[in-house]
Amino acid sequence: MSKSEIDxxxxxxxxxxxxxxxxxxxxxxxxxxxxxxxxxxxxLHRAKDNSGxxxxxxxxxxxxxxxxxxxxxxxxxxxxxxxxxIKQFVKEQFxx
Amino acid sequence: xxxSPDSTHAALFGDENTLxxxxxPGATPSISSDVSENDTARCSHIASVFADPSAKAGITDxxxxxxxxxxxxxxxxxxxxxxxxxSSPTCNTCDQTLSRPFVCLHCSFAGCWLEGHILNxxxxxxxxFSADVKSGSVFCSECDDFIFDxxxxxxxxxxxxxxxxxxxxxxxADRGREPYQPWVLxxxxxxxxxxxxxxxCQGRRGLLNLGQTCFLNVILQxxxxxxxxxxxxxxxxxxxxxxxxxxxxxxxxxNLFTEIxxxxxxxxxxxxxxxxxxxxxxxxxxxxxxDAHEFFIAALNQIHGTCRGSTNISxxxxxxxxFAGQFQSDVTCEKCGNVTSTIDPMLDISLxxxxxxxxxxxxxxxxSCLRRYTKAEKLGAREYSCSKCTKASxxxxxxxxxxxxxxxxxxxxxxxEHKTSGKAAPQKIDAPIRIPVTINxxxxxxxxxxxxxxxxEAGVPGPDAMYEYDLxxxxxxxxxxxxxxxxxxxxxxxxxxxxDDDKYALDCLPLPYDLTFGRVTPSTLGDCLASNxxxxxxxxxxxxxxxxxxxxxxxxxxxxIVREQAMxxxxxxxxxxxxxxxxxxxx
Numbered sequence: 001m002s003k004s005e006i007d008x009x010x011x012x013x014x015x016x017x018x019x020x021x022x023x024x025x026x027x028x029x030x031x032x033x034x035x036x037x038x039x040x041x042x043x044l045h046r047a048k049d050n051s052g053x054x055x056x057x058x059x060x061x062x063x064x065x066x067x068x069x070x071x072x073x074x075x076x077x078x079x080x081x082x083x084x085x086i087k088q089f090v091k092e093q094f095x096x
Numbered sequence: 097x098x099x100s101p102d103s104t105h106a107a108l109f110g111d112e113n114t115l116x117x118x119x120x121p122g123a124t125p126s127i128s129s130d131v132s133e134n135d136t137a138r139c140s141h142i143a144s145v146f147a148d149p150s151a152k153a154g155i156t157d158x159x160x161x162x163x164x165x166x167x168x169x170x171x172x173x174x175x176x177x178x179x180x181x182x183s184s185p186t187c188n189t190c191d192q193t194l195s196r197p198f199v200c201l202h203c204s205f206a207g208c209w210l211e212g213h214i215l216n217x218x219x220x221x222x223x224x225f226s227a228d229v230k231s232g233s234v235f236c237s238e239c240d241d242f243i244f245d246x247x248x249x250x251x252x253x254x255x256x257x258x259x260x261x262x263x264x265x266x267x268x269a270d271r272g273r274e275p276y277q278p279w280v281l282x283x284x285x286x287x288x289x290x291x292x293x294x295x296x297c298q299g300r301r302g303l304l305n306l307g308q309t310c311f312l313n314v315i316l317q318x319x320x321x322x323x324x325x326x327x328x329x330x331x332x333x334x335x336x337x338x339x340x341x342x343x344x345x346x347x348x349x350x351n352l353f354t355e356i357x358x359x360x361x362x363x364x365x366x367x368x369x370x371x372x373x374x375x376x377x378x379x380x381x382x383x384x385x386x387d388a389h390e391f392f393i394a395a396l397n398q399i400h401g402t403c404r405g406s407t408n409i410s411x412x413x414x415x416x417x418x419f420a421g422q423f424q425s426d427v428t429c430e431k432c433g434n435v436t437s438t439i440d441p442m443l444d445i446s447l448x449x450x451x452x453x454x455x456x457x458x459x460x461x462x463x464s465c466l467r468r469y470t471k472a473e474k475l476g477a478r479e480y481s482c483s484k485c486t487k488a489s490x491x492x493x494x495x496x497x498x499x500x501x502x503x504x505x506x507x508x509x510x511x512x513e514h515k516t517s518g519k520a521a522p523q524k525i526d527a528p529i530r531i532p533v534t535i536n537x538x539x540x541x542x543x544x545x546x547x548x549x550x551x552x553e554a555g556v557p558g559p560d561a562m563y564e565y566d567l568x569x570x571x572x573x574x575x576x577x578x579x580x581x582x583x584x585x586x587x588x589x590x591x592x593x594x595x596d597d598d599k600y601a602l603d604c605l606p607l608p609y610d611l612t613f614g615r616v617t618p619s620t621l622g623d624c625l626a627s628n629x630x631x632x633x634x635x636x637x638x639x640x641x642x643x644x645x646x647x648x649x650x651x652x653x654x655x656x657i658v659r660e661q662a663m664x665x666x667x668x669x670x671x672x673x674x675x676x677x678x679x680x681x682x683x
Contacts, residue, residue, distance in 0.1 A: 010194070011191075011192050012514035014192065014193055014195065015184070015192075015193040017192075018182065018184045018193045018195055019181045019182055019184050020181075020182070021118075021173035021174075021176055021182045023173075023195060024170055024174060024182070025173065025174060025564070028174055030298075032536060035532050035534060036461050036464075036530075036532060038461075038530050038532070040532070040533070040534075041532060041533050044533065047642045058241045059233075059241055059242040060235075060240070060241050060242065088265070096552070
């Protein structure tokens, strides 16, 4: 598959998932698992730390600083579980 | 203080008239309705727009509409009533369906944040403000950052709460929730407050250790930082100068809050609280170290007992309004499927740290403790006999769940085991527990557990906010049972403080775990919160009120006043008669 084909497919899957409400339901589950694992609190902690020494204080800068850390520290078991749910959805959609 | 009804959010995060964080003895600032006028951190661009009423309306109307739309949409997605498409706007630049829409507050543009589409629009169109519809955060293109504005914050909260109110399925006597109304000062109130001295809405003092009384201090700090108790006592609901009880713990609470909110911040010694506790609960007396949880329960009972209008059944005193919830225990007969349900009141939840077989559990988080607590367990053959089958002994399954969630959830981790065999001294279980800053209690409720199949897809009756709780205090215990020390963490707004008797300091809630490469390892911090947490307290994020009802303690107070006045009249009449009789006798 070419990159543009993948992009088109991704956009389509995303559209269906959002319209279906499945996006919100999976996100809700992801939020609760991340909170239970301590990921959310660790990020909050880090944001507070960073903001303590930042001058001028900028939420935008904090967001940029935290984005890659946030993505790489998602616990593997959580990642696996959510990936399975997404795969299930995609499979259901394209089996029809 | 805050208006009634009020949401926990406003109580926790203060209203816009919050003054400085330090107590200023002798300061008499006036109540300005626009304190933020002189706040240089405020965005001047939005301030100038808001100065013009019609421009302000343009922005706020749009803001309110999009925030309400998104809140309703999220609710619908999580509680699907019918199979229907969720409205999903697309980005005006790249056409992708927006999972996290940012909208322009000046035109109909909506766009992606990460790819920069919304920001490009603001620059190209010369529009200043855009809002993240989920969090309500407003971005100002002139400031080139997200801004903080009281009007926006209030509007966000009011809008979100209003959507929650509309979507609350729980009803009392066929009536929905009473809508939140902000406090607007009446003429009388304005007049009364004109010359009032304002005090900061936060108070903080260390508590002196009076001889092994750290157990008392940590519980008192948890009361002081409890928004519902604080609001009750600061609004003079139990005035110790008018109370006629002796040895009244409710008066001690009133005195405690008076001391904490007084202009001094030197440590305070709660001597009369301790003395009253000894008088009322003999088992708590003496200078030995007591168990903080035991004291907690004793104190709750004492305060309840001395509260005006408290009753033994369905009490509505401040303690019950704050802490009282209900458990439900369901026993299912495996033979006939008959379910026997028992409902019990509770003021707190005590959680086991070990599995039934006595081993330490693998993953220790508050959520895993709650799952263990609400897990179905088989009852032994002789423990149960079904009323329906009328057979003596057979298999049954018992399950606990929370039927009613109180506004304040108190958890105790059962760290002290009393071993009946072997060592005489109780062993302390030091297993670390991860306590999250927020928790959603829906999965542990009776309602959630009773939903099966199709029902379960619709989720627990909403809104979600009814199940969301925020941590505000943690009590730690170091050492062994007999010679340990209690300290605590407590929060005001979003600042955490660590208290150690008379000493306290601004502190971060230390994280128990380092998240490195997805592995979970204990923190290297000396002060590890996780292994010491003994009790913790959460408060519901948004309070929900029974519609149009007067609390029984208020009714009781009104009846008391009527009765007292009648008694006064009788006494007066009797006295007059005595005087007359004496006069007559002299004649």
